[in-house]
Amino acid sequence: MLRQATLRSALLLAALLPALGCRSTGTAAPAAPMDQDQRMDWWRQARFGMFIHWGLYAIPAGKWGAKDSHGEWIRTTAEIPLDEYEKFQPQWNPTKFDAEAWASMAAAAGMKYLVITSKHHDGFCLWDSAQTDWDVGNTPHGRDILRELKDACDRHGVKFCTYHSIMDWHHPDYLPRRAWEKDRSTDGADFDRFEKYLHAQVTEIVQNYHPGVMWFDGEWESTWNHERGLRLYELCRRLDPAMIVNNRVDVHRGGMQGFANSSEAVGDFQTPEQEIPATGVPGVDWESCMTMNSHWGWNAYDTQWKSTTTLLHNLIDIASKGGNYLLNIGPRADGTFPPDAVQRLREIGAWMDKNGEAIRGTTASVFDDLSWGRCTVRREGATTKLFLHVFELPADGILELRGIANHVARPPYLLADPRKQYYMPMSAGSYDEPNTIRIQVPRNDLDPHATVVVVEIEGVPVIYKAPVITADSEQFVGGIDVHLSTPTANASVRYTTDGSPPSPQAAAAVGPVHLTTTCTVKAATFHDGVQVSDVVTRTFTKVTPLPPVEPVAPGEGLLFTRHAVNWRSIPDDRRGLSAESAGVAAEITAGAAPGEHVALRFSGFLKVPEGELYRFRLTSDDGSKLWIGGRLVVDNDGPHGSEAKDGAIALGAGLHPIELIWFNITGGAALSLQWARPGAAFEKVPTSALRH
Ligand code: FHN
Numbered sequence: 001m002l003r004q005a006t007l008r009s010a011l012l013l014a015a016l017l018p019a020l021g022c023r024s025t026g027t028a029a030p031a032a033p034m035d036q037d038q039r040m041d042w043w044r045q046a047r048f049g050m051f052i053h054w055g056l057y058a059i060p061a062g063k064w065g066a067k068d069s070h071g072e073w074i075r076t077t078a079e080i081p082l083d084e085y086e087k088f089q090p091q092w093n094p095t096k097f098d099a100e101a102w103a104s105m106a107a108a109a110g111m112k113y114l115v116i117t118s119k120h121h122d123g124f125c126l127w128d129s130a131q132t133d134w135d136v137g138n139t140p141h142g143r144d145i146l147r148e149l150k151d152a153c154d155r156h157g158v159k160f161c162t163y164h165s166i167m168d169w170h171h172p173d174y175l176p177r178r179a180w181e182k183d184r185s186t187d188g189a190d191f192d193r194f195e196k197y198l199h200a201q202v203t204e205i206v207q208n209y210h211p212g213v214m215w216f217d218g219e220w221e222s223t224w225n226h227e228r229g230l231r232l233y234e235l236c237r238r239l240d241p242a243m244i245v246n247n248r249v250d251v252h253r254g255g256m257q258g259f260a261n262s263s264e265a266v267g268d269f270q271t272p273e274q275e276i277p278a279t280g281v282p283g284v285d286w287e288s289c290m291t292m293n294s295h296w297g298w299n300a301y302d303t304q305w306k307s308t309t310t311l312l313h314n315l316i317d318i319a320s321k322g323g324n325y326l327l328n329i330g331p332r333a334d335g336t337f338p339p340d341a342v343q344r345l346r347e348i349g350a351w352m353d354k355n356g357e358a359i360r361g362t363t364a365s366v367f368d369d370l371s372w373g374r375c376t377v378r379r380e381g382a383t384t385k386l387f388l389h390v391f392e393l394p395a396d397g398i399l400e401l402r403g404i405a406n407h408v409a410r411p412p413y414l415l416a417d418p419r420k421q422y423y424m425p426m427s428a429g430s431y432d433e434p435n436t437i438r439i440q441v442p443r444n445d446l447d448p449h450a451t452v453v454v455v456e457i458e459g460v461p462v463i464y465k466a467p468v469i470t471a472d473s474e475q476f477v478g479g480i481d482v483h484l485s486t487p488t489a490n491a492s493v494r495y496t497t498d499g500s501p502p503s504p505q506a507a508a509a510v511g512p513v514h515l516t517t518t519c520t521v522k523a524a525t526f527h528d529g530v531q532v533s534d535v536v537t538r539t540f541t542k543v544t545p546l547p548p549v550e551p552v553a554p555g556e557g558l559l560f561t562r563h564a565v566n567w568r569s570i571p572d573d574r575r576g577l578s579a580e581s582a583g584v585a586a587e588i589t590a591g592a593a594p595g596e597h598v599a600l601r602f603s604g605f606l607k608v609p610e611g612e613l614y615r616f617r618l619t620s621d622d623g624s625k626l627w628i629g630g631r632l633v634v635d636n637d638g639p640h641g642s643e644a645k646d647g648a649i650a651l652g653a654g655l656h657p658i659e660l661i662w663f664n665i666t667g668g669a670a671l672s673l674q675w676a677r678p679g680a681a682f683e684k685v686p687t688s689a690l691r692h
Pocket of ligand 1: 072073217218273289296
């Protein structure tokens with residue numbers, strides 16, 4: 001589900017691109033002496049970085065009392081009072097910390113940048129800050145972690161970068177307090193003064209350590225907003241125009257899928273977390289950050305280490321979509337990397353030594369989907385190298401590239417073959433399938449993680465893509481417009497509606513195809529009268545609208561009840577859910593001050609003007625569900641940032657029972673419901689359509 005959201009957010013982002021050009025809106029940022037592409041170039045070339053979560057939380061190593069599943073959030077998840085947590089500061093003495101070892105392991109693994117937590121949510125600083133004593137300068141160890149690591153990174157050609165949390169559970173001016181911190185007064189707390197502290201520390205970090213990336217996080221609580229994010233982004237621009245800033249400086253990343261969902265959003269790259277988007281988005285920079293086991297900070301009890309093959313497949317998958325992979329290490333309290341992590345870094349480095357050329361400096365695949373693996377691409381003068389990463393060699397040992405019009409410049413070879421002369425028999429462009437390349441790969445040369453086969457083609461890739469069939473829905477009442485298109489230049493789409501495969505003589509798609517009966521559309525791309533893509537199929541079904549119910553519902557608006565809950569998803573059984581308050585809502589909204597750990601239930605009737613297929617778009621932070629006529633129409637459940645999910649249902653003219661449930665955990669909150677008739681844009685469901 002999330003992946004679709006990712007894709008939708010990513011596509012929304014692509015539409016927002018002009019505004020997103022990574023320049024701030026509002027007050028114009030000072031003219032940066034370099035443009036976005038110049039700033040991002042080293043980062044795009046890098047493709048692979050090391051994330052390091054290290055701080056006082058490494059001392060308890062994930063255990064507090066009987067529970068041993070904590071991580072870097074232990075101060076909150078174990079509800080440790082501040083004075084108790086501060087006892088870790090005099091225990092900070094990582095005598096085995098060796099920046100040289102860390103930087104050389106990152107470099108040997110093929111990681112071109114390293115992002116370390118200068119300050120995580122607990123507020124503890126890994127440098128000797130002039131702004132606070134809550135830092136390494138006031139510990140028995142006393143050494144400046146950032147300085148030593150910055151210098152070691154410089155020696156090893158690894159770009160030093162910093163993660164900096166906006167959320168701060170230590171500073172007295174940071175709000176909100178943790179919900180369980182009843183004893184920590186908020187008297188005198190001044191968030192504007194905290195923002196000044198934040199700016200002062202960011203200035204210290206940039207002026208003293210010159211990070212290549214300022215990786216903000218902890219931006220989701222109600223006290224942070226776009227205006228504050230904009231000021232922080234512009235501060236970073238002024239301090240160092242070459243420094244890259246992620247999208248979490250602002251408030252629009254929309255949860256773990258990490259892609260901005262607003263045209264006002266600032267930030268140089270998008271930040272999906274613990275997941276890889278279904279596709280990349282041309283022209284949008286993004287980086288998936290992921291743990292190596294299940295925790296960011298050190299947890300001595302976490303044995304869920306991902307295999308080296310999984311980690312490499314993540315790297316390859318991400319690079320094949322045009323993204324970067326930020327792989328996390330949680331060092332131990334003594335300053336060493338966990339042995340399980342060291343082993344994986346070493347194995348990744350061994351693969352990168354032979355195949356790093358297929359990752360660094362590459363761009364996204366030119367193929368939509370390869371059943372046996374992934375593809376990365378690099379232009380090299382008059383030719384282009386296609387790096388075919390084989391995860392699972394087909395039974396017949398043949399790799400097939402379909403829809404490619406280019407001629408092969410030289411026979412393929414195994415990238416890991418030091419001689420680079422190992423040729424494999426191949427068929428390129430046989431008569432019956434003129435745009436197909438087939439390569440026979442010998443099984444005895446396969447790499448246990450991923451085998452890279454290099455196909456060098458002439459010129460830039462010309463790939464014939466299958467058509468895309470789009471419509472408002474796959475159901476309709478009276479009729480529906482279906483749009484057929486292909487991204488391939490100088491090609492046409494031919495289609496049928498009787499289920500037969502399209503031929504050069506089939507109808508050409510020129511404008512929308514209007515359907516009035518249930519049918520299956522089959523389409524393919526044609527070039528010079530020859531089919532050059534696979535056939536794509538979609539079925540559209542004529543449906544009967546749900547009959548209205550005939551209650552008397554004179555009142556405008558919906559009934560609502562408000563509940564105190566501790567949900568992470570909407571329970572199926574909601575009997576016995578006691579209401580804190582109730583009333584009539586003129587619109588479906590979270591309200592001006594929705595609060596935390598709260599749920600709202602709206603119920604009543606939806607007044608539908610005429611029998612049609614209606615699409616609904618439910619946007620919420622956190623989870624929500626929409627039922628009409630007792631049928632689940634939109635499921636946008638779960639803990640997430642502001643995300644939209646769509647659904648559709650055919651409704652007869654009249655009144656239909658409607659129920660909507662929404663909940664908020666903490667931080668940001670959002671709720672809205674829009675509807676659209678076929679071919680029309682989404683609009684807010686008017687109060688006049690809400691009855692009770
Ligand atoms: O709350 C943090 C978490 O501790 C960790 O730092 C991740 C990694 O980016 N970011 C936040 C969760 O989204």
